[in-house]
Amino acid sequence: MSDPPLRGSDAPRPAAEEAREECRRLEGLLRQRERQLIDIERQLEQAQKMETLGTLVAGIAHEVNNPLNLILYNLPLLRKAWADLLPLLREEGRRNPGRRFGGLPAAFLEERLPQLIADMELAAQRVARIVGELKRFSRQSDPAEREPLDLNVAVKNALRLCQSTLHRAGLRVRLELAADLPEIEANLQNLEQIVVNLLVNAAQAIEHDRGEIEVRTAFSLRDGCVQVQVADNGRGVPAELADRIFLPFVTDKQAQGGTGLGLSVSERLARAHGGTIDFENRPGGGAVFRLKLPTPMQKQAPRILVVDDDPLVRQILIEALSMPRRYLLEEAANGIEALIRLGTWRPALLLLDVLMPEMDGLEVCRHIRDEPALAGMKVVLTTGFPGHPKLAELAALGFTHVIPKPFDLPVLLGKVRELLGQ
Numbered sequence: 001m002s003d004p005p006l007r008g009s010d011a012p013r014p015a016a017e018e019a020r021e022e023c024r025r026l027e028g029l030l031r032q033r034e035r036q037l038i039d040i041e042r043q044l045e046q047a048q049k050m051e052t053l054g055t056l057v058a059g060i061a062h063e064v065n066n067p068l069n070l071i072l073y074n075l076p077l078l079r080k081a082w083a084d085l086l087p088l089l090r091e092e093g094r095r096n097p098g099r100r101f102g103g104l105p106a107a108f109l110e111e112r113l114p115q116l117i118a119d120m121e122l123a124a125q126r127v128a129r130i131v132g133e134l135k136r137f138s139r140q141s142d143p144a145e146r147e148p149l150d151l152n153v154a155v156k157n158a159l160r161l162c163q164s165t166l167h168r169a170g171l172r173v174r175l176e177l178a179a180d181l182p183e184i185e186a187n188l189q190n191l192e193q194i195v196v197n198l199l200v201n202a203a204q205a206i207e208h209d210r211g212e213i214e215v216r217t218a219f220s221l222r223d224g225c226v227q228v229q230v231a232d233n234g235r236g237v238p239a240e241l242a243d244r245i246f247l248p249f250v251t252d253k254q255a256q257g258g259t260g261l262g263l264s265v266s267e268r269l270a271r272a273h274g275g276t277i278d279f280e281n282r283p284g285g286g287a288v289f290r291l292k293l294p295t296p297m298q299k300q301a302p303r304i305l306v307v308d309d310d311p312l313v314r315q316i317l318i319e320a321l322s323m324p325r326r327y328l329l330e331e332a333a334n335g336i337e338a339l340i341r342l343g344t345w346r347p348a349l350l351l352l353d354v355l356m357p358e359m360d361g362l363e364v365c366r367h368i369r370d371e372p373a374l375a376g377m378k379v380v381l382t383t384g385f386p387g388h389p390k391l392a393e394l395a396a397l398g399f400t401h402v403i404p405k406p407f408d409l410p411v412l413l414g415k416v417r418e419l420l421g422q
Contacts, residue, residue, distance in 0.1 A: 061131045068128055071120075072125070075117060075120060075124065093107065130160065145187055148185060149183060149184065151217055151226045152177045152181060153188070155175075155228055159175065159199070162200065162203075169203050170211060173212075178218050182226065182295045182297060183296075186273050198230040201230075201263060205235055205236070207235060211233065213230065213232050215230055217229075221329045222328065222330055223328065224297040224301060225275070225295065229291075230288070231288040232287060234285070234286050237287050246263050248264040266291075298328070301327055302348040302420050303327065303347035304350075305330050305338065305349075305351070306318055306351045307356075308351075310353075313405070314331050314333075317351060317407075336358050348420060349379070349380065349420060350379045351382060352379055354388065354390055361383075362390045362394055365379065365399050369397055381399060381402045381403070382404075382405060
């Protein structure tokens with residue numbers, strides 16, 4: 001009996017149809033490669049423009065620097081000459097009360113000229129500082145060329161570079177710099193460039209006359225990172241750009257001369273420093289961009305997970321452990337949260353409350369006992385019931401370090417240091 005004729009999708013397609021389909025696929029690939037080549041050409045053109053701009057900025061800064069140095073050199077001489085001429089001016093003023101010098105009376109010159117010279121010197125020094133920052137900013141810099149530095153210094157330098165731009169736009173800038181930030185290993189020029197780009201991006205997003213930019217720095221004991229946050233009250237990041245905002249040439253400001261390179265360059269430099277940049281739109285309007293950079297603490301400091309269902313107890317423990325800045329800290333409100341944290345965040349030590357709702361400390365310790373990956377983790381049990389029978393069960397499992405509540409903080413901190421070998 002012969003096989004039934006093939007129908008529909010079972011029938012072999014003619015060779016001509018397969019050839020046409022293959023041609024369409026190849027044409028699609030060619031168009032895709034063509035678009036990629038066009039993008040690469042644009043990137044090269046833009047990179048050349050940026051290099052030319054850097055050379056131009058450096059040249060202008062150099063040309064401004066020469067006459068500026070002459071002004072700064074001559075102003076002290078002018079001040080000394082004025083001090084020598086002042087007695088002669090007073091004498092001439094007494095002999096000829098109506099005499100004017102440069103159209104100004106002697107009394108006015110005596111009172112105001114020293115201040116005018118001081119103002120000129122201050123303005124010239126400000127220009128010299130801006131020129132120096134422009135020269136440094138325009139110089140090519142390798143992210144691998146790093147040195148210990150304070151993130152606050154980079155933020156203040158970037159604000160000085162953007163000062164005239166922000167002032168012209170009528171924007172109010174609020175600055176909050178955290179005290180005693182730990183140093184990071186970074187390239188100062190690269191960090192300045194990132195913050196400048198974030199500030200310019202924030203300024204361009206504001207299209208009303210109540211513009212405000214907030215700049216804050218902070219340090220997190222949770223992840224050992226310093227961060228700078230730049231927030232604005234502009235229009236926020238459009239939804240259609242949100243997932244592409246850090247790609248090159250992505251911008252809705254082409255008509256205003258935007259290149260779409262600022263955030264892309266910033267994200268690349270952040271990654272080169274082991275950091276990240278993220279953003280979110282603010283509920284009341286505007287956006288917040290955050291640059292996070294690791295400190296040496298991220299690799300060196302032991303991690304501690306604090307688990308207690310009482311938020312006040314957690315706060316007391318975290319504040320006590322954060323005072324010397326020796327540890328990276330995370331917290332959980334119950335045993336279930338603690339196990340979730342332990343799945344991705346492996347601490348060296350666990351401060352664990354014994355009696356908690358949903359899942360208590362005994363159940364957490366049983367899971368720890370059954371998980372080989374957690375075998376090296378130290379556990380300190382905390383409880384307000386030193387005679388509770390669950391402590392005997394915990395001791396049978398090998399968990400014997402117990403700190404009673406209310407805490408004797410020096411004793412607790414001493415036990416932590418002892419277990420961590422400090």
